[in-house]
Amino acid sequence: MKLERVLDYAHTLLEDVISEGDCVVDATAGNGYDTVFLANLVGNSGKVYAFDIQQQAINATNDRLSQADLTSRCAVILAGHEEVATYVTTPIKAAIFNLGYLPGADHTIVTKPNTTLTALDSILSQLVIGGVIVMIIYYGHDGGLEERDALLTFVAALPQKKINVLRYEFINQKNAAPFIIAIERIKA
Template structure:
């Protein structure tokens, strides 16, 4: 067995929780790779909600879906992931975030701790028991360490009786390598998220 790279591991976690007919969320659509991956998992009876604040990302994601004839399995929204609850009302089996900035675009447009945590709060309420939220945390940019620290603080305080929190990272890589945080809902939550 080989250790999986961070993005491979993120996808393998989603494969455990998202299947045919499920609802999934790509909280940071970016270039559309995760939206396409999720669209393949949910099948024709499922649906993916993909969010991004940048028109460039929305267009790239739509083109990727069209190129693979899977546009009917997803809705791509030019909106922030903090507004997920406005659009998603059914239980969610899996969600993914790639925190940071869109590769090849304006590095000043980055994910922010307050909107990421607001989105996580909404998704944890929507998440099915057995569902998984995956965060791929890129933190080598301006503002990245602040978001990393606030997200870690938030997820570390989640009660283990309801949510299992995992961190997957390579410790000997240089230049702030990305890492994964995964949240698995193991019991229906009856606590109030802060």
């Protein structure tokens, strides 16, 4: 057995539930790696909605999708993830969040607890039974602890008869190592 790194495990969780034709969300497009990953999973009949508030992220994601010839499977949207309900009106099979800041960009532009909770609540309301939301929580930046704590409080209160919540982390790491919160809808 080999324990998977956080990002690898996030992808494993998503691979286990996403099939061709599914509707999925990349709530933080960033440099586009997760968007491409999701686009490969949903196939030609699926759809990925990728959100980011930074034009730099939108450009990087579009470039990466174009290089992989996957643009037709994706809607890359210059908007915060809290706007997901405005753009996604069909049932959602899976979503991924990489919380924190865009690597290689302005580190003062970070995800915020209020918008992340709005996005999470919105996606949860559209998540199908068997669907999964994977949140990679990077919190070693200004405001990161507040977002981490708000999310942990929110997910701890989700009804256990309808939703499973998993926390995956390496506890012997230094420097505020990222961890995963995975949310699975098990009942309506």
